[in-house]
Amino acid sequence: xxxxxxxxxxxxxxxxxxxxxxxxxxxxxxxxxxxxxxxxxxxxxxxxxxxxxxxxxxxxxxxxxxxxxxxxxxxxxxxxxxxxxxxxxxxxxxxxxxxxxxxxxx
Amino acid sequence: xxxxxxxxxxxxxxxxxxxxxxxxxxxxxxxxxxxxxxxxxxxxxxxxxxxxxxxxxxxxxxxxxxxxxxxxxxxxxxxxxxxxxxxxxxxxxxxxxxxxxxxxxxxxxxxxxxx
Numbered sequence: 001x002x003x004x005x006x007x008x009x010x011x012x013x014x015x016x017x018x019x020x021x022x023x024x025x026x027x028x029x030x031x032x033x034x035x036x037x038x039x040x041x042x043x044x045x046x047x048x049x050x051x052x053x054x055x056x057x058x059x060x061x062x063x064x065x066x067x068x069x070x071x072x073x074x075x076x077x078x079x080x081x082x083x084x085x086x087x088x089x090x091x092x093x094x095x096x097x098x099x100x101x102x103x104x105x106x
Numbered sequence: 107x108x109x110x111x112x113x114x115x116x117x118x119x120x121x122x123x124x125x126x127x128x129x130x131x132x133x134x135x136x137x138x139x140x141x142x143x144x145x146x147x148x149x150x151x152x153x154x155x156x157x158x159x160x161x162x163x164x165x166x167x168x169x170x171x172x173x174x175x176x177x178x179x180x181x182x183x184x185x186x187x188x189x190x191x192x193x194x195x196x197x198x199x200x201x202x203x204x205x206x207x208x209x210x211x212x213x214x215x216x217x218x219x220x221x
Contacts, residue, residue: 006148009146034209034210036210042214043196043212043213043214043215044149044196044198044210044212045212046209046210049209086148086149088210090208093139093151093154093164094139094151094198094200094210095151096141096148096149096150096151097148098146098147098148099148099149
């Protein structure tokens with residue numbers, strides 16, 4: 001069975017501070033990992049996927065197969081980064097973690 | 107505009123009264139799925155469909171039904187809603203019949219309250 005774990009339900013940081021959202025997965029095959037973001041009162045949207053290895057809105061994420069992790073990082077958080085973030089694992093289906101709410105304080 | 111459309115956006119109903127939440131996508135996606143979002147529990151998959159007439163249970167299918175008679179539509183049916191089905195529901199679609207291999211596009215959500 002595929003599983004995604006996001007251990008932090010809430011991350012509160014000050015503007016300009018680094019932020020790291022943890023994500024660990026369990027999957028026997030070759031994983032496809034994604035980060036989705038949900039801003040207040042909006043639908044979920046894709047933030048980034050590991051296969052593209054790009055930086056979106058200053059966020060990056062590296063797939064570490066040895067540690068089965070796909071942590072999301074941003075060196076300098078902005079207030080507009082306040083949102084709900086979901087790590088997702090694609091395989092036979094798309095499985096989401098429990099989500100981490102990020103609050104960036106001024 | 108490419109999109110996933112859910113209706114209604116908000117619904118308040120009474121226990122036991124059958125209801126249907128519609129979901130439609132205009133991107134010719136093969137894969138569609140339904141999720142419910144609850145505080146502290148994140149997104150949990152209810153049902154998914156890899157193509158027309160092919161549906162399967164997700165993680166929390168009890169109390170729900172789906173059908174996929176056409177590629178673009180994937181309605182969620184609650185035959186006898188109960189208060190524990192009060193939640194925010196999202197429909198999603200993506201290209202790959204493998205389900206999780208490509209970007210998923212989400213609807214705007216349906217907030218259901220069962221009293």
